Amino acid sequence: SRRSKRVTSTQLRALLASSMSSMYQTEVPLYGELLDIIRTVNASCIRRSPHAVSDDEISRLNVERHGAIRVGTPQELALLARIFGVFGMMPVGYYDLWKDAGLPIHATAFRPVGADNLARNPFRIFCSLLRIDLIADATTRELAQRLLASRQIVSDRCIELLTKAEAALPPARSGVDEVAIEGLTRVEAIEFVERVVDIFAWHSDTPVSLCEYQLLSRTHPLVADIVSFRGPHINHLTPRTLDIDEVQSSMIARGIDAKQVVEGPPPRHCPVYLRQTSFHALSERVSFLGAPEGVEHGQHKARFGEIEARGQALTRRGARLYDELMARTARVKKAAESQASTPLGTKECERILVQVFRDGFVDDVHGMMRGALGFFMYTVRDGALAKTMAAGTHDSASLAAMVEAGALAAEPITYEDFLPASAAGIFQSNLPQTTASAAHKPEHVVAECDESAARNRLEHAVGGTILDYFALYAEQQALSLRTVAAQLNVDWT
Numbered sequence: 001s002r003r004s005k006r007v008t009s010t011q012l013r014a015l016l017a018s019s020m021s022s023m024y025q026t027e028v029p030l031y032g033e034l035l036d037i038i039r040t041v042n043a044s045c046i047r048r049s050p051h052a053v054s055d056d057e058i059s060r061l062n063v064e065r066h067g068a069i070r071v072g073t074p075q076e077l078a079l080l081a082r083i084f085g086v087f088g089m090m091p092v093g094y095y096d097l098w099k100d101a102g103l104p105i106h107a108t109a110f111r112p113v114g115a116d117n118l119a120r121n122p123f124r125i126f127c128s129l130l131r132i133d134l135i136a137d138a139t140t141r142e143l144a145q146r147l148l149a150s151r152q153i154v155s156d157r158c159i160e161l162l163t164k165a166e167a168a169l170p171p172a173r174s175g176v177d178e179v180a181i182e183g184l185t186r187v188e189a190i191e192f193v194e195r196v197v198d199i200f201a202w203h204s205d206t207p208v209s210l211c212e213y214q215l216l217s218r219t220h221p222l223v224a225d226i227v228s229f230r231g232p233h234i235n236h237l238t239p240r241t242l243d244i245d246e247v248q249s250s251m252i253a254r255g256i257d258a259k260q261v262v263e264g265p266p267p268r269h270c271p272v273y274l275r276q277t278s279f280h281a282l283s284e285r286v287s288f289l290g291a292p293e294g295v296e297h298g299q300h301k302a303r304f305g306e307i308e309a310r311g312q313a314l315t316r317r318g319a320r321l322y323d324e325l326m327a328r329t330a331r332v333k334k335a336a337e338s339q340a341s342t343p344l345g346t347k348e349c350e351r352i353l354v355q356v357f358r359d360g361f362v363d364d365v366h367g368m369m370r371g372a373l374g375f376f377m378y379t380v381r382d383g384a385l386a387k388t389m390a391a392g393t394h395d396s397a398s399l400a401a402m403v404e405a406g407a408l409a410a411e412p413i414t415y416e417d418f419l420p421a422s423a424a425g426i427f428q429s430n431l432p433q434t435t436a437s438a439a440h441k442p443e444h445v446v447a448e449c450d451e452s453a454a455r456n457r458l459e460h461a462v463g464g465t466i467l468d469y470f471a472l473y474a475e476q477q478a479l480s481l482r483t484v485a486a487q488l489n490v491d492w493t
């Protein structure tokens with residue numbers, strides 16, 4: 001049929017993920033080396049404990065990536081939001097990196113929603129938007145505005161293909177349904193992906209002069225990274241591993257310039273959220289074309305490599321507990337540090353983190369369930385038994401009891417999003433040393449700002465709605481419970 005000749009949003013997303021991965025391997029060969037390490041480690045994890053990983057996880061693991069880009073204006077973001085929409089990638093979560101880390105940006109992540117789409121291809125892009133209103137110095141702000149106003153990050157051909165694709169998309173989409181891209185032929189669809197990948201390519205020259213670049217950098221290195229170049233180059237592409245501690249030691253053993261500590265929660269029997277580590281940004285040669293005296297050369301640090309291990313999505317309650325324990329960890333470290341009057345070593349920091357979580361965050365499936373700390377997908381395991389137990393309520397305690405008795409099975413729902421604190425850590429470890437402290441707000445950046453107005457601007461740019469990831473996980477869990485209730489013929493509403 002005519003329909004079957006059309007590419008679907010999922011196929012397009014898979015092609016985008018693999019094309020970006022090929023491009024980044026050419027641009028940053030060290031990323032290719034990371035992929036080798038990951039493949040070996042993941043394969044040996046699966047061999048070691050074949051039942052620890054679900055089929056869905058295994059099938060998506062080797063294609064799973066997240067990337068990160070940074071754009072300069074709401075108009076650029078709006079265009080990208082439309083483009084990602086064609087790939088079934090919706091804006092999820094609001095990350096205020098100004099509030100959390102003193103960085104002049106805020107962000108959302110474009111990703112597929114719905115269990116099926118995620119299982120087929122979970123490709124996500126963390127997308128930051130510059131907050132130009134936070135640049136206090138008028139000369140620098142005007143330079144940034146001028147540079148952003150004169151660039152076009154998406155080619156005319158790409159916009160033409162986007163417009164054709166959009167014209168034939170169903171109007172209001174929740175993102176949950178996989179759609180056929182009726183507006184593009186297969187050939188056009190493939191060309192569309194190529195033109196989209198072009199947007200994120202690295203440019204080794206910039207239209208600015210070295211002096212302008214330095215002015216922008218002094219305000220904040222991120223400002224220079226965002227506005228000096230012709231486009232929003234992808235700055236890292238992160239594969240997922242089943243054993244991040246092993247990858248971390250492999251990186252160090254191979255002499256890769258890795259970060260000292262893994263960001264996020266400690267290793268656990270029931271992994272939660274996400275744990276990330278990275279190798280530091282490369283220093284790359286750039287030609288500055290802007291000076292009337294001719295081409296100048298310099299260095300730019302932007303692109304790095306990151307890996308991550310994903311655990312279970314936490315409920316708001318679990319998330320609150322997590323935040324409390326991270327704050328406690330920081331307090332314990334600070335106290336230990338002031339007592340020893342030297343900075344703590346990596347091993348000591350790890351030990352404190354592990355200890356605080358051991359004392360404060362239950363680490364077995366039933367406990368996580370009883371405490372309503374994490375989200376689960378429930379299925380019927382023993383129908384007869386489940387029927388006898390299902391008559392009453394279905395609060396966390398009774399669900400946990402049913403799982404413990406073997407009446408239901410519960411699978412943790414994977415966390416698909418990002419952690420502001422880890423994101424901040426990732427940004428900071430890749431900025432020049434002068435700005436590498438957590439609460440440092442460079443003096444040329446203003447301290448006053450209106451948080452909700454900023455959020456509204458970003459939300460408006462992505463089309464009016466940023467999805468709430470807690471609501472998405474809750475819906476996924478509720479959907480599984482509705483299915484269970486229907487099978488058991490009980491009323492759990």
Ligand code: OOG
Pocket residue numbers: 067068069070126128235276306418419422423424426427
């Ligand atoms: C994005 C940093 C956030 C993560 O994994 O938390 C991120 C950036 O450096 O542009 O990718």
Ligand code: NI
Pocket residue numbers: 066067068126236238306426
């Ligand atoms: Ni990342």
